[in-house]
Amino acid sequence: MELIFEKSQNDNPGIKLPASDVPSAEELDFEYLRNDIAGLPQISEPEVVRHFTNLSRLNFSVDTNFYPLGSCTMKYNPRFTEKLAGLDSFSSIHPLQPQLIKGGMLTQGAMQLIYNLENLLSEITGMHAFTTQPMAGAHGELTGVMLIAAYHKSRGDKREFIIIPDSGHGTNPASAAIAGYKVKTIKSDKNGVMDMQAYKEALDERTAGVMLTCPNTLGIFNPHIKEITDSAHKAGALMYYDGANMNAIMGKAKPGELGFDIVHLNLHKTFSTPHGGGGPGAGPVGVKEFLSEYLPTSRIIMREDGSYALDYYKPLSIGYISPFYGNFGILLRAYAYILYMGRDGLIEASENAVLNANYLKAKLKERFHIPHPEGTLHEFVISAKNFSEKGVKALDFAKAIIDTGFHPPTVYFPLNIKEAIMVEPTETESRQTLDSFVDELLRLADLADSEPSRFHDFPEKAPVCRPDEVRAVKHPNLSYKA
Amino acid sequence: MDAEKLLYSKDHEWVSIDGETAVIGITDYAQEELGDIVFVELPESGSEIKAGEAPVTLESVKAVSSVYCPFSGIITEINSKLEDEPEIINSSPLDQGWIFKIKITSGNKDNLLNSADYEAYIKELD
Numbered sequence: 001m002e003l004i005f006e007k008s009q010n011d012n013p014g015i016k017l018p019a020s021d022v023p024s025a026e027e028l029d030f031e032y033l034r035n036d037i038a039g040l041p042q043i044s045e046p047e048v049v050r051h052f053t054n055l056s057r058l059n060f061s062v063d064t065n066f067y068p069l070g071s072c073t074m075k076y077n078p079r080f081t082e083k084l085a086g087l088d089s090f091s092s093i094h095p096l097q098p099q100l101i102k103g104g105m106l107t108q109g110a111m112q113l114i115y116n117l118e119n120l121l122s123e124i125t126g127m128h129a130f131t132t133q134p135m136a137g138a139h140g141e142l143t144g145v146m147l148i149a150a151y152h153k154s155r156g157d158k159r160e161f162i163i164i165p166d167s168g169h170g171t172n173p174a175s176a177a178i179a180g181y182k183v184k185t186i187k188s189d190k191n192g193v194m195d196m197q198a199y200k201e202a203l204d205e206r207t208a209g210v211m212l213t214c215p216n217t218l219g220i221f222n223p224h225i226k227e228i229t230d231s232a233h234k235a236g237a238l239m240y241y242d243g244a245n246m247n248a249i250m251g252k253a254k255p256g257e258l259g260f261d262i263v264h265l266n267l268h269k270t271f272s273t274p275h276g277g278g279g280p281g282a283g284p285v286g287v288k289e290f291l292s293e294y295l296p297t298s299r300i301i302m303r304e305d306g307s308y309a310l311d312y313y314k315p316l317s318i319g320y321i322s323p324f325y326g327n328f329g330i331l332l333r334a335y336a337y338i339l340y341m342g343r344d345g346l347i348e349a350s351e352n353a354v355l356n357a358n359y360l361k362a363k364l365k366e367r368f369h370i371p372h373p374e375g376t377l378h379e380f381v382i383s384a385k386n387f388s389e390k391g392v393k394a395l396d397f398a399k400a401i402i403d404t405g406f407h408p409p410t411v412y413f414p415l416n417i418k419e420a421i422m423v424e425p426t427e428t429e430s431r432q433t434l435d436s437f438v439d440e441l442l443r444l445a446d447l448a449d450s451e452p453s454r455f456h457d458f459p460e461k462a463p464v465c466r467p468d469e470v471r472a473v474k475h476p477n478l479s480y481k482a
Numbered sequence: 483m484d485a486e487k488l489l490y491s492k493d494h495e496w497v498s499i500d501g502e503t504a505v506i507g508i509t510d511y512a513q514e515e516l517g518d519i520v521f522v523e524l525p526e527s528g529s530e531i532k533a534g535e536a537p538v539t540l541e542s543v544k545a546v547s548s549v550y551c552p553f554s555g556i557i558t559e560i561n562s563k564l565e566d567e568p569e570i571i572n573s574s575p576l577d578q579g580w581i582f583k584i585k586i587t588s589g590n591k592d593n594l595l596n597s598a599d600y601e602a603y604i605k606e607l608d
Contacts, residue, residue: 412544415545415547418515418607418608470543470569473520474521
């Protein structure tokens with residue numbers, strides 16, 4: 001499709017500036033003057049509107065169709081939370097207001113909301129204190145690893161590395177490295193969870209922490225969790241829970257009770273706030289009591305008279321991790337979602353997320369190879385390796401799914417599964433939707449057997465079919481040049 | 483390089499040893515699994531590395547992965563052509579796509595596989 005610059009026609013300006021009715025300013029120095037025309041597209045207003053309306057119709061979102069992107073938890077974002085976030089009394093407050101003299105009295109509701117949300121998240125995860133500042137899951141991870149570092153440093157304990165299983169989230173090693181640690185990757189055993197022998201060999205007095213995604217990226221809950229957390233603590237290391245997959249276990253298990261010291265949650269996954277296309281996200285971090293003094297400043301406290309205030313006096317704090325209090329509008333949506341769902345509703349959400357994943361898996365396993373067929377919770381991984389012998393790879397399957405109208409699942413992740421296709425339906429999908437997704441995948445599997453060569457041209461209906469991924473990475477062309 | 487005379491690691495590096503010097507690259511199986519390689523981060527010539535460290539990072543359209551070195555030693559030469567043309571690793575993993583050379587100070591080759599054992603090993607992975 002044409003860019004708006006390419007639609008531009010000379011001498012067809014979309015706007016007409018009125019005659020100036022203010023005195024002209026002194027002319028700029030020559031060096032600041034542009035010596036060619038501005039290069040803005042010359043196009044009429046209706047053409048501009050059509051251009052952007054047509055672009056917007058190319059968007060794919062959870063509002064347009066099923067979006068089973070494994071690891072991303074693309075669940076429906078309820079509309080009532082949007083309405084609440086748009087309320088004037090929330091959308092018009094300024095983040096500096098509580099810091100002004102008497103300004104705190106004008107923002108009691110917003111501070112109470114964050115305070116209450118922190119308590120609700122603590123209850124859900126079995127933690128004692130939360131910060132809502134981190135603005136994404138990986139930002140939460142970094143905050144968590146910085147807390148691990150602050151804890152060891154305050155004890156004069158020099159530790160060097162973080163242990164991460166290869167079935168963890170891909171951002172874990174990056175977060176640990178940015179916080180200054182080396183990473184020890186532990187391979188999975190034949191059951192798809194961290195190999196216990198390799199773990200115990202890697203764990204020693206130089207281990208600062210262990211980051212565990214549980215259930216992991218194969219959707220499997222680690223059966224050795226107590227042994228893992230106990231031996232980490234014995235070695236003086238802290239346990240970090242990557243809560244990106246919390247949607248599988250809400251109300252069923254609390255990371256705090258499983259022996260974890262730090263947890264992050266992805267509100268834009270588990271708590272139904274919008275994401276995709278870059279957020280904004282929210283990755284609050286919860287800790288056990290002994291780590292609460294290290295949490296980022298400021299902290300919201302409740303005074304004796306029941307009013308709320310910001311506490312900046314936290315000498316052991318790791319400091320600011322983001323401006324103000326995080327993405328407040330997202331926190332608000334998550335708070336509304338939790339209150340609306342209630343205890344029973346959140347448990348039911350997890351149960352249905354697990355049920356939907358297992359339903360899909362049961363329907364697909366006859367036709368597709370599923371490397372770890374047991375113990376699936378909220379997501380599962382198919383391997384397309386049976387088809388790759390005929391030249392149809394996981395990528396070709398994903399491209400073919402685009403033509404069905406569904407969003408393709410995640411491919412080539414986790415890395416420990418060959419030709420991985422990772423499916424996460426979430427709880428908000430109906431049986432009809434799941435069935436039609438299954439029908440399409442089974443049809444494609446038949447096609448891969450009978451006409452494998454067709455797969456190299458899919459998708460056929462998309463506006464962009466097979467972008468040159470190598471050229472896109474090596475020579476990205478990000479701006480229009482006439 | 484003659485694939486049959488090389489030694490292989492379980493992380494899919496190949497090693498060609500000539501006296502004190504070893505040439506290291508990745509196997510055909512590894513480049514096939516990674517897909518189109520778009521970026522190679524090379525170490526500096528002259529830098530010292532320990533056995534088991536990963537002096538090289540490869541980025542493909544699918545994933546980022548490390549190239550491990552089975553020996554301790556000093557990097558004597560890098561294939562700087564790969565900086566501009568990382569795709570050489572895809573087209574010629576065993577020859578033009580070599581990645582670095584190292585002067586071995588310590589480490590042993592007992593953990594490395596011969597060609598037949600490596601072939602058997604990757605078959606097992608499939």
